[in-house]
Amino acid sequence: MxxxxxxxxxxxxxxxxxxxxxxxxxxxxxxxxxxxxxxxxxxxxxxxxxxxxxxxxxxxxxxxxxxxxxxxxNWQRCPINCLLGDFGPWSDCDPCVEKQSKVRSVLRPSQFGGQPCTEPLVAFQPCIPSKLC
Known part of the structure; x- marks a missing residue:
């Protein structure tokens, strides 16, 4: 050279x-x-x-x-949107509030102006308890 x-x-x-x-x-x-x-x-x-x-x-x-x-x-970073995992299984029914819950986690947070996580990480539903409060 x-x-x-x-x-x-x-x-x-x-x-x-x-x-x-x-x-x-x-x-x-x-x-x-x-x-x-x-x-x-x-x-x-x-x-x-x-x-x-x-x-x-x-x-x-x-x-x-x-x-x-x-x-x-175009050297700026590409926007990365939030990515949520699937909900896990429903919890046992809480006899005091007569509700059960399921949880999911954030697999990838938003970055560089991507869409933020707006969906809830915890879901609740009414249930019939099998035990007393």
């Missing part, structure tokens, strides 16, 4: 010393492409609109001008 860099530098120096170097802005860029992702770091690119004309050939534009650029985009 270093050898390539040295050769490139020598070629570029020789061209500049001869007064021959491509003015790359002579060939405009296309618009940036759409980002490859809506979040979590995508990429987009653009290409130089090259016309292989006399100027391009005589000024070594092929060797000097980059033909494509790439950049990162």
């Amino acid at each position: 270093a050898r390539c860099s040295v050769l490139y530098f020598i070629l570029l120096s020789a061209l500049i010393n001869k007064g021959q170097a491509c003015f790359c802005d002579h060939y405009p860029w296309t618009q940036w492409t759409s980002c490859s992702k809506t979040c979590n770091s995508g990429t987009q690119s653009r290409h130089r609109q090259i016309v292989v004309d006399k100027y391009y050939q005589e000024n070594f534009c092929e060797q000097i001008c980059s033909k494509q650029e790439t950049r990162e985009c």
